[in-house]
Amino acid sequence: MAVVEASNLVREYRMGTETVRALDGASLSLDGGQFVSVVGPSGAGKSTLLHIIGALDVPTSGSIRVDGTDLAALSDDEASTFRRHRVGFIFQFFNLVPTLTAWENVAMPMLLDSQSLRRAKPRALDLLDRVGLRSRVDHRPSELSGGQMQRVAIARSLMMDPKILLADEPTGNLDSKTGTEVLALLSEVAHEDGDRLVLMVTHDAGAAAICDRVVTVRDGRIDGRDA
Numbered sequence: 001m002a003v004v005e006a007s008n009l010v011r012e013y014r015m016g017t018e019t020v021r022a023l024d025g026a027s028l029s030l031d032g033g034q035f036v037s038v039v040g041p042s043g044a045g046k047s048t049l050l051h052i053i054g055a056l057d058v059p060t061s062g063s064i065r066v067d068g069t070d071l072a073a074l075s076d077d078e079a080s081t082f083r084r085h086r087v088g089f090i091f092q093f094f095n096l097v098p099t100l101t102a103w104e105n106v107a108m109p110m111l112l113d114s115q116s117l118r119r120a121k122p123r124a125l126d127l128l129d130r131v132g133l134r135s136r137v138d139h140r141p142s143e144l145s146g147g148q149m150q151r152v153a154i155a156r157s158l159m160m161d162p163k164i165l166l167a168d169e170p171t172g173n174l175d176s177k178t179g180t181e182v183l184a185l186l187s188e189v190a191h192e193d194g195d196r197l198v199l200m201v202t203h204d205a206g207a208a209a210i211c212d213r214v215v216t217v218r219d220g221r222i223d224g225r226d227a
Protein backbone atom coordinates (compact mmCIF):
# COMPACT_ATOMS: atom_id res chain seq x y z
CA MET A 1 0.00 0.00 0.00
CA ALA A 2 1.24 3.50 -0.81
CA VAL A 3 2.32 5.52 2.23
CA VAL A 4 1.24 8.76 0.52
CA GLU A 5 -1.74 8.92 -1.82
CA ALA A 6 -2.50 12.47 -2.99
CA SER A 7 -5.09 13.17 -5.62
CA ASN A 8 -5.83 16.48 -7.30
CA LEU A 9 -4.62 18.62 -4.40
CA VAL A 10 -5.52 22.28 -4.61
CA ARG A 11 -4.37 24.77 -1.97
CA GLU A 12 -5.47 28.36 -2.34
CA TYR A 13 -4.43 31.26 -0.16
CA ARG A 14 -6.62 34.30 -0.10
CA MET A 15 -4.59 37.52 -0.01
CA GLY A 16 -7.08 40.38 0.26
CA THR A 17 -8.99 40.27 -3.02
CA GLU A 18 -6.46 38.00 -4.73
CA THR A 19 -6.22 34.24 -4.59
CA VAL A 20 -2.87 32.49 -4.85
CA ARG A 21 -2.92 28.85 -5.94
CA ALA A 22 0.04 27.22 -4.22
CA LEU A 23 -1.10 23.79 -5.43
CA ASP A 24 -3.13 23.42 -8.60
CA GLY A 25 -4.18 19.79 -8.97
CA ALA A 26 -1.17 17.91 -7.61
CA SER A 27 -1.41 14.09 -7.68
CA LEU A 28 1.19 11.75 -6.30
CA SER A 29 1.58 8.23 -4.98
CA LEU A 30 4.60 7.28 -2.88
CA ASP A 31 5.57 3.86 -1.56
CA GLY A 32 7.38 3.14 1.67
CA GLY A 33 10.99 1.98 1.81
CA GLN A 34 12.05 4.83 -0.43
CA PHE A 35 14.10 7.98 -0.22
CA VAL A 36 12.31 10.54 -2.38
CA SER A 37 13.32 14.13 -3.11
CA VAL A 38 10.98 16.92 -4.12
CA VAL A 39 12.55 19.53 -6.37
CA GLY A 40 11.37 22.50 -8.41
CA PRO A 41 11.68 26.25 -8.68
CA SER A 42 11.09 28.57 -5.75
CA GLY A 43 7.36 29.21 -5.29
CA ALA A 44 6.38 25.99 -7.12
CA GLY A 45 4.46 24.62 -4.12
CA LYS A 46 6.99 22.19 -2.59
CA SER A 47 6.65 23.39 1.01
CA THR A 48 2.88 23.54 0.73
CA LEU A 49 2.86 19.92 -0.47
CA LEU A 50 5.14 18.85 2.39
CA HIS A 51 2.99 20.67 4.95
CA ILE A 52 -0.18 19.00 3.68
CA ILE A 53 1.46 15.54 3.78
CA GLY A 54 2.62 16.29 7.34
CA ALA A 55 -0.89 17.32 8.46
CA LEU A 56 0.31 20.85 9.19
CA ASP A 57 -1.99 22.30 6.53
CA VAL A 58 -5.14 21.13 4.75
CA PRO A 59 -5.91 21.31 1.05
CA THR A 60 -8.70 23.54 -0.28
CA SER A 61 -9.83 20.52 -2.28
CA GLY A 62 -8.57 17.10 -3.33
CA SER A 63 -7.78 14.06 -1.23
CA ILE A 64 -4.78 13.11 0.83
CA ARG A 65 -4.11 9.80 2.59
CA VAL A 66 -0.96 9.23 4.59
CA ASP A 67 -0.19 5.88 6.21
CA GLY A 68 -3.84 4.91 5.65
CA THR A 69 -5.31 8.01 7.29
CA ASP A 70 -7.56 10.46 5.45
CA LEU A 71 -5.96 13.74 6.59
CA ALA A 72 -8.80 15.95 5.34
CA ALA A 73 -11.17 14.24 7.80
CA LEU A 74 -9.09 14.96 10.94
CA SER A 75 -10.03 17.50 13.61
CA ASP A 76 -7.26 19.86 14.79
CA ASP A 77 -6.61 17.64 17.81
CA GLU A 78 -6.48 14.52 15.67
CA ALA A 79 -4.10 16.24 13.25
CA SER A 80 -1.84 17.16 16.15
CA THR A 81 -1.85 13.56 17.40
CA PHE A 82 -1.16 12.35 13.87
CA ARG A 83 1.87 14.68 13.59
CA ARG A 84 3.29 13.60 16.92
CA HIS A 85 2.90 9.86 16.38
CA ARG A 86 3.08 9.18 12.69
CA VAL A 87 5.39 11.78 11.19
CA GLY A 88 8.99 12.78 11.87
CA PHE A 89 10.11 16.30 10.94
CA ILE A 90 13.65 17.36 10.02
CA PHE A 91 14.51 21.01 9.36
CA GLN A 92 17.25 23.05 7.74
CA PHE A 93 18.21 24.71 11.03
CA PHE A 94 17.83 21.53 13.12
CA ASN A 95 15.34 23.04 15.64
CA LEU A 96 17.08 21.49 18.65
CA VAL A 97 16.44 22.83 22.15
CA PRO A 98 19.73 24.60 23.01
CA THR A 99 19.53 24.02 26.77
CA LEU A 100 19.04 20.26 26.47
CA THR A 101 21.69 17.61 25.78
CA ALA A 102 21.66 15.47 22.63
CA TRP A 103 19.90 12.55 24.31
CA GLU A 104 17.36 14.82 26.00
CA ASN A 105 16.53 16.41 22.63
CA VAL A 106 16.09 12.96 21.09
CA ALA A 107 13.93 11.74 23.99
CA MET A 108 11.65 14.78 23.83
CA PRO A 109 8.92 13.42 21.50
CA MET A 110 8.31 10.46 23.86
CA LEU A 111 8.39 12.65 26.96
CA LEU A 112 5.89 15.06 25.34
CA ASP A 113 3.76 11.97 24.75
CA SER A 114 3.76 11.41 28.54
CA GLN A 115 5.92 8.30 28.30
CA SER A 116 8.37 7.56 31.08
CA LEU A 117 12.01 8.60 31.14
CA ARG A 118 12.85 4.95 31.88
CA ARG A 119 11.51 4.02 28.46
CA ALA A 120 12.59 7.14 26.59
CA LYS A 121 16.24 7.35 27.65
CA PRO A 122 17.45 3.93 26.45
CA ARG A 123 15.63 4.41 23.15
CA ALA A 124 17.19 7.86 22.69
CA LEU A 125 20.66 6.42 23.41
CA ASP A 126 20.10 3.58 20.92
CA LEU A 127 19.04 6.03 18.22
CA LEU A 128 22.05 8.26 18.86
CA ASP A 129 24.26 5.18 18.57
CA ARG A 130 22.58 4.34 15.28
CA VAL A 131 23.32 7.80 13.82
CA GLY A 132 26.96 7.54 14.92
CA LEU A 133 26.84 9.82 17.97
CA ARG A 134 27.44 7.40 20.82
CA SER A 135 30.22 9.61 22.18
CA ARG A 136 28.18 12.82 22.01
CA VAL A 137 25.02 11.94 23.94
CA ASP A 138 25.68 14.40 26.78
CA HIS A 139 26.71 17.31 24.55
CA ARG A 140 24.50 20.34 24.03
CA PRO A 141 23.79 21.59 20.49
CA SER A 142 26.33 24.44 20.83
CA GLU A 143 29.02 21.79 21.41
CA LEU A 144 28.17 19.91 18.21
CA SER A 145 28.98 20.53 14.54
CA GLY A 146 26.19 21.21 12.03
CA GLY A 147 26.35 17.65 10.73
CA GLN A 148 26.19 16.28 14.27
CA MET A 149 23.22 18.51 15.10
CA GLN A 150 21.39 17.22 12.03
CA ARG A 151 22.14 13.63 13.14
CA VAL A 152 20.60 14.43 16.53
CA ALA A 153 17.54 15.83 14.72
CA ILE A 154 17.31 12.66 12.60
CA ALA A 155 17.50 10.50 15.73
CA ARG A 156 14.75 12.63 17.30
CA SER A 157 12.57 12.26 14.19
CA LEU A 158 12.78 8.45 14.61
CA MET A 159 11.84 8.45 18.30
CA MET A 160 8.15 7.64 17.72
CA ASP A 161 9.00 5.20 14.90
CA PRO A 162 7.01 7.09 12.25
CA LYS A 163 6.12 5.60 8.87
CA ILE A 164 7.12 8.84 7.18
CA LEU A 165 9.93 11.35 7.66
CA LEU A 166 9.56 14.81 6.15
CA ALA A 167 12.76 16.77 5.67
CA ASP A 168 12.80 20.39 4.56
CA GLU A 169 16.21 21.29 3.09
CA PRO A 170 18.07 19.06 5.59
CA THR A 171 21.45 19.79 3.98
CA GLY A 172 20.77 23.49 3.29
CA ASN A 173 22.96 24.61 6.17
CA LEU A 174 25.77 22.05 5.79
CA ASP A 175 28.94 21.99 3.72
CA SER A 176 28.81 19.57 0.81
CA LYS A 177 30.79 16.73 2.40
CA THR A 178 28.69 16.83 5.58
CA GLY A 179 25.55 17.18 3.46
CA THR A 180 26.44 14.05 1.52
CA GLU A 181 26.89 12.14 4.80
CA VAL A 182 23.50 13.30 6.02
CA LEU A 183 21.88 12.23 2.73
CA ALA A 184 23.51 8.80 3.09
CA LEU A 185 22.09 8.51 6.60
CA LEU A 186 18.59 9.47 5.41
CA SER A 187 18.89 6.88 2.67
CA GLU A 188 19.82 4.22 5.25
CA VAL A 189 16.86 5.24 7.40
CA ALA A 190 14.50 4.78 4.43
CA HIS A 191 15.87 1.39 3.46
CA GLU A 192 16.57 -0.16 6.84
CA ASP A 193 13.04 -0.76 8.07
CA GLY A 194 11.45 -1.75 4.79
CA ASP A 195 8.43 0.46 4.62
CA ARG A 196 9.51 3.85 5.91
CA LEU A 197 9.23 6.77 3.48
CA VAL A 198 11.72 9.63 3.66
CA LEU A 199 10.44 12.63 1.70
CA MET A 200 12.79 15.57 1.33
CA VAL A 201 12.45 19.01 -0.24
CA THR A 202 15.89 19.98 -1.48
CA HIS A 203 17.99 22.15 -3.76
CA ASP A 204 20.98 19.88 -3.12
CA ALA A 205 22.46 18.92 -6.49
CA GLY A 206 23.81 15.71 -4.94
CA ALA A 207 20.37 14.44 -3.97
CA ALA A 208 19.35 12.97 -7.33
CA ALA A 209 22.26 10.52 -7.27
CA ILE A 210 21.32 8.99 -3.92
CA CYS A 211 17.50 9.21 -4.00
CA ASP A 212 15.28 6.39 -5.32
CA ARG A 213 12.96 8.89 -6.89
CA VAL A 214 12.92 12.58 -7.74
CA VAL A 215 9.54 14.31 -7.90
CA THR A 216 9.41 17.65 -9.70
CA VAL A 217 6.85 20.28 -8.68
CA ARG A 218 6.12 23.07 -11.14
CA ASP A 219 3.37 25.68 -10.90
CA GLY A 220 1.56 23.73 -8.21
CA ARG A 221 1.52 20.43 -10.08
CA ILE A 222 3.58 17.28 -10.07
CA ASP A 223 5.36 16.59 -13.31
CA GLY A 224 3.32 13.80 -14.97
CA ARG A 225 6.19 11.36 -15.26
CA ASP A 226 6.79 11.67 -11.50
CA ALA A 227 3.24 11.14 -10.22
Ligand code: ADP
Nearest residue numbers: 013020021022041042043044045046047048049
Ligand atom coordinates in the same frame (compact mmCIF):
# COMPACT_ATOMS: atom_id res chain seq x y z
P1 ADP B 1 8.12 26.39 -2.62
O1 ADP B 1 8.25 25.65 -1.36
O2 ADP B 1 8.18 25.52 -3.84
O3 ADP B 1 9.07 27.54 -2.73
P2 ADP B 1 5.59 27.27 -1.49
O4 ADP B 1 4.80 26.05 -1.28
O5 ADP B 1 6.28 27.86 -0.32
O6 ADP B 1 6.64 27.02 -2.68
O7 ADP B 1 4.68 28.40 -2.13
C1 ADP B 1 3.88 28.22 -3.30
C2 ADP B 1 3.11 29.50 -3.58
O8 ADP B 1 2.16 29.74 -2.56
C3 ADP B 1 3.99 30.73 -3.64
O9 ADP B 1 3.47 31.61 -4.62
C4 ADP B 1 3.83 31.32 -2.26
O10 ADP B 1 4.05 32.71 -2.29
C5 ADP B 1 2.39 30.99 -1.92
N1 ADP B 1 2.18 30.81 -0.48
C6 ADP B 1 2.74 29.86 0.30
N2 ADP B 1 2.33 29.96 1.58
C7 ADP B 1 1.50 31.04 1.61
C8 ADP B 1 0.74 31.67 2.64
N3 ADP B 1 0.76 31.23 3.91
N4 ADP B 1 0.00 32.75 2.30
C9 ADP B 1 -0.03 33.20 1.03
N5 ADP B 1 0.65 32.65 0.02
C10 ADP B 1 1.40 31.58 0.28
Ligand code: ADP
Nearest residue numbers: 051054056079080081083084087088089095109
Ligand atom coordinates in the same frame (compact mmCIF):
# COMPACT_ATOMS: atom_id res chain seq x y z
P1 ADP C 1 0.67 20.38 19.13
O1 ADP C 1 -0.34 20.77 18.10
O2 ADP C 1 0.30 19.20 19.95
O3 ADP C 1 1.18 21.56 19.95
P2 ADP C 1 2.56 20.58 17.10
O4 ADP C 1 1.63 20.45 15.97
O5 ADP C 1 3.01 21.95 17.49
O6 ADP C 1 1.94 19.85 18.35
O7 ADP C 1 3.83 19.69 16.82
C1 ADP C 1 3.71 18.39 16.32
C2 ADP C 1 4.85 18.16 15.35
O8 ADP C 1 4.69 19.00 14.21
C3 ADP C 1 6.22 18.44 15.94
O9 ADP C 1 7.06 17.36 15.65
C4 ADP C 1 6.69 19.71 15.26
O10 ADP C 1 8.07 19.64 14.99
C5 ADP C 1 5.89 19.71 13.96
N1 ADP C 1 5.58 21.09 13.57
C6 ADP C 1 4.81 21.97 14.25
N2 ADP C 1 4.72 23.14 13.57
C7 ADP C 1 5.46 23.02 12.45
C8 ADP C 1 5.75 23.87 11.33
N3 ADP C 1 5.29 25.11 11.21
N4 ADP C 1 6.54 23.38 10.34
C9 ADP C 1 7.00 22.14 10.41
N5 ADP C 1 6.75 21.28 11.44
C10 ADP C 1 6.01 21.70 12.45
